[in-house]
Amino acid sequence: MGGDFGPRCIVPASFDALERFPALQLLLCGQRDALSAWSPPASLANRLQFEYVDALVGPDERPAAVVRSRTRTSMHAALEAVQQGRAQGCLSAGNTGAWMALARQLLGTLPDIDRPAMVSALPGRDRHQTLLLDLGANLDTSAEQLVQFAYLGAGAAQARGLVRPRVALLNVGREPGKGTPVIQDAARRLAQSQAFDFIGFVEGSDLYAAAADVVVCDGFTGNAVLKSGEALLRLLVERSGTASWLERRLLQPWLARRFRHWNPELRNGASFLGLNAVVVKSHGAAGEVGLVQAIERALRDVETDLPGRIRLNLAALKAV
Numbered sequence: 001m002g003g004d005f006g007p008r009c010i011v012p013a014s015f016d017a018l019e020r021f022p023a024l025q026l027l028l029c030g031q032r033d034a035l036s037a038w039s040p041p042a043s044l045a046n047r048l049q050f051e052y053v054d055a056l057v058g059p060d061e062r063p064a065a066v067v068r069s070r071t072r073t074s075m076h077a078a079l080e081a082v083q084q085g086r087a088q089g090c091l092s093a094g095n096t097g098a099w100m101a102l103a104r105q106l107l108g109t110l111p112d113i114d115r116p117a118m119v120s121a122l123p124g125r126d127r128h129q130t131l132l133l134d135l136g137a138n139l140d141t142s143a144e145q146l147v148q149f150a151y152l153g154a155g156a157a158q159a160r161g162l163v164r165p166r167v168a169l170l171n172v173g174r175e176p177g178k179g180t181p182v183i184q185d186a187a188r189r190l191a192q193s194q195a196f197d198f199i200g201f202v203e204g205s206d207l208y209a210a211a212a213d214v215v216v217c218d219g220f221t222g223n224a225v226l227k228s229g230e231a232l233l234r235l236l237v238e239r240s241g242t243a244s245w246l247e248r249r250l251l252q253p254w255l256a257r258r259f260r261h262w263n264p265e266l267r268n269g270a271s272f273l274g275l276n277a278v279v280v281k282s283h284g285a286a287g288e289v290g291l292v293q294a295i296e297r298a299l300r301d302v303e304t305d306l307p308g309r310i311r312l313n314l315a316a317l318k319a320v
Helices: 007-020 042-047 063-068 074-083 096-107 143-159 181-190 219-240 245-258 288-303 306-314
Strands: 026-030 048-052 089-092 117-123 129-133 166-170 197-202 214-216 270-273 278-281
Touching (some): 007 026, 026 074, 063 096, 074 096, 089 288, 096 278, 143 306, 166 181, 270 288, 278 288
Parallel strands (some): 026 048
C-alpha cells in the first residue's frame, strides 16, 4: 500500500517479478478494496497470495507512534509473516522510519548491533559497485555505531562475493587528522580490524571512483549523497533534451548506454542490514521497473542468506 502509486504500481510489478523469477512466491498485504480488483494470470495464481488488513501507515506518521499503536497495519502484516516463518523476507515502499522501527521491534537485531542500517550500491568506474551505508535510517550516530555499520557493510560485500572488502569512512578529507571526534574515534577502532581491509578515509569525490568497496557514514550524510547523485544524473539527461535535433540523435543514445547502470530505477531497493531477517525498502517514487528491482533485491538477499552471512562476520567484532 506504500509509495507514491500504491497498488496500481505495486501489483503489476509483482506480476512482472513472478514472471521473471520462477523461484519467487509473493504475499501482498493491504486493504481489500484496493487489492481485490487485481486478478493474477492463471499461470501465477498458485505463487501469489493476498492478506487483507484494514489499516495503513501514513507517509507522515511518526515511527514511535506507529510502534506504540495497537492497530495492525499492512506493514505489521508483512513483517509478521516473516516473524512467523510464512515468508523469508519482506519489502515496503512506504514510510521509511516506521518500516525500520517496526522491523526492529518485530524481527530484532543481530548480536552486537544497536540499530539497523540501510545500504545500497553506488555505480562507479569500470562497473565497480561501492556499498554505501547508512542511507537515512540513523541520522545521528556514535563511533560505536559507525564501527558496527562497517562490519555490516563488510558482511554484505562478502555476501556479494568479495572475500576481503576494502572499507572506508566518508570524511571531509583523506588525511588522518581530518574529521569530527566521532569519525576519528571510529577510525581508531576500525584500524584494529582483522575481518576486512580498513583503508581509512575517503572524500565525496571518491565514491564513484572505485576507491573502496564499502563506505560508511551517518544516515544524514548518506541520504544527502545518494539523492544528490540521482539528481545530477537526471539533470544530465534532461539537459540533453535542450540540444539540437542532430545533437540529441547523437547524444541521447550514448547517454542511455553510458549511464544505464546508473539509472536509480534499475538500482532500486535498499537492504536493512543488522536485522534477523531480510527487509528491503523501495524508493517511494519508484515505478514498476524500480519495484521489480526492489523485489529482486529482496529475493537475492534471501538466496544468499544475507543476515546469516552478516551474523558470521559479526563474530569478528567481539575480538576488536
